[in-house]
Amino acid sequence: MSSLISSVRPAIRGAGFGLIVATALMLPPRAMVGAVVAQTLSDVSIADMAETLLPSVVNISISQEGDADAGDRPVPKVPEGQPFEEFFEDFFDGEDGLGNRPVSSLGSGFIIDPSGIIVTNNHVIENADTISVTLASGETLDATLLGIDDKTDLAVLKVEPETPLPAVKFGDSRNVRIGEWVVAIGNPFGLGGSVTLGIVSARGRELDGPYDNFIQTDAAINKGNSGGPLFNMDGAVIGINTAILSPSGGSIGIGFAVPSELAENIVDQIVEFGRTRRGWIGVRVLEVSDDLAASLGADDPSGVAVGSIIEGGPSDGGPLEEGDIILSFDGHEIDSPRDLPRFVAEGRIGEPADVEIVRDGERMTVQVTPQLLEDPELAASEPAMGDEALPDGGAADPPGLPVTLYGLTLGDLDDNGRALYQIDGDVEGVLITGVEPESAGADEGLEPGMVIVEVEQNAVSTPQEVRSRIVKLISEGRRSVSLMVAAPDGALSIVSLVLE
CATH class of the missing domain: 2.30.42.10 (PDZ domain)
Structure with missing residues (x-):
């Protein structure tokens, strides 16, 4: 992920205001707008929903013990004259002014199993010596790291509670619509238990990761919300708040969440195996331009073209061939070279998947069996772009993704x-x-x-x-x-x- 993506990560910058004006010109009369909003939210009380969900959202802090240069660590600061300035200085600097509390990160998380399994962002707990989880009740528990996936910025923790904890469930982000209401709960600036309301403003956003497919929302997300849940109106988690777009690091209404369709499978793998298990099919692919489509016998530039087959990979020897245009993988339509890696990575390893292709102008379906990618460092590009297999078991430098x-x-x-x-x-x-x-x-x-x-x-x-x-x-x-x-x-x- 880019260093400009905030914690959520310091912010990506840039935004325009023309859309606000254009939209305002298209709004229906004031009374009609009120009626539409009232009707949309008439069957749900945000207050009741928040009361039910808040106990499942936790605050996460980390420390780096035995650091002789503790004073060199970045310490959260509030601009001079702003609210909470005195509170933050007292909390982080301590009486001796040397930052004697070794807290170096504050973030959010949520409980997915009553036994104490918690999901958060990798960047929240990265490089931690100790991890602490504070429950909504105020109780603080030590947490164990079960595993991470830095390609999607996810981490899974485990605490040992004396009694079962209130847990939430993942929803299906594939059914989320643009304009749908969502609720974010988290720990912005250390102020735990904060609830914000907004809508899904876009889907399928890409930042820097190879499997990016972010949900974009205007529900207010700030530093410290990282790892917190994004709920639909049924109270199901449809995203994990991860990044913001902002010139200042504060919310301007553009936040990004890892969709549950991607996160749930990764979390399940981390819980079961301690790491992610991604498949690959050993091909390099190209975007299909009009000219390339015509040269390969296709009527339109849909899908992606197989540029080469990786020697020794799952597709070496068939059934895919160079020049095939892949239209879908295991029922998922392929619109760009970025789609195939994600769908293959999320697929079932060792089980044949139907792949719809165009070969010499003829549409057909073949079966390809993804294999386990043993080296997690290759996960950025293995499924579609494929990494050059070497005799010593290593890999050549992976090609850049489109x-x-x-x-x-x-x-x-x-x-x-x-x-x-x-x-x-x-x-x-x-x-x-x-x-x-x-x-x-x-x-x-x-x-x-x-x-x-x-x-x-x-x-x-x-x-x-x-x-x-x-x-x-x-x-x-x-x-x-x-x-x-x-x-x-x-x-x-x-x-x-x-x-x-």
Whole structure:
């Protein structure tokens, strides 16, 4: 995850206000708006719901014992003159002013089993020597770390209560609709038991992780809410609050939650095995452009194309072949190269899965059996992109995952891309594989087959490098970025991409 993604992580910056004005112009009369809202919430009392759910949400703190340089650790601060300033100074600095309480992180979590199993974010408990969980009753218990998954920023803890704890259940985030009401409960700025109400403002958001599929919400989420639950109106957990978009680190109404459809399976695996068990099918895939679809005999650019088969991988020897276009995996439609890794990783290891493909213009279904990816460090790219298997059991550097931003879809400049767009062998950088009409990239004349060589005079070699550099510039207040771009024949040009 990017360092700009807050704890939730310090904040990603950037937001506009044009949408507020545009939406306001479209609102129905005031009386009608009130009627719609009243009708939507008429069958549920937020107060009753909060009273039921609050006992299942916990506060989490960590400490790093025996640290001789405790004073060098970052200590939460409140700006001068703001509410709670004195409280925070007393709590974190102590009487000697040296920060003698070794608390270095405050976050949230929620109980999923009465025996004391708790879910939170990995970044909340990362590098902890001890972990403490404070229940809604005020009782504090020592927690044991059962396992983590840093690719999705999840962690599972275990406490030993004297009596069963109130637990909540995961809901099905696949049924969540944009505009649906949701409730977030957590520990913002150490103020435990805070409840906020909002709606699902978007789905399928991607930040930096290989399996990102975040739910976006405008329910207020701040630092300390990390790891807390996002509930639907049935009181089921449909997300784990993880990150915020903010120029200041405080809520501006854009928060992100790991969806339960992804989290529940990972949590179950951590509880059972102590780690995640992801599958892979050993193929590298490409986004399907109109030209590529036509060359492979497809009528439209749906799905992803198999660029290569990994030697020794699950698909070595069939049934997938180079040039196949994968339309769906185990019933899940594939819209982009990012979809396949997630669906394969969530699938059943060792069990055949139906894969719908187009081969030489003919639609057919084959069965592929995912195998366990033994090295968890390869989990960022193993299912779809596949890592080059080496004789010694290691792996080559994994290829970068495709990235979409400002209307541009970016991919690795590999042999397939060079051949498809006839790119000169001397050109190095990041391949543009798609450009949305009327986007910022299209406005600058960028086209598929062009290569981004530099971002603000810094050479780039992966899609993630391009995104991270642009996100950093946004965080610094930049509204445009200079790109050096190479045409397939190697001719260089400079364009200024407007960041709006």
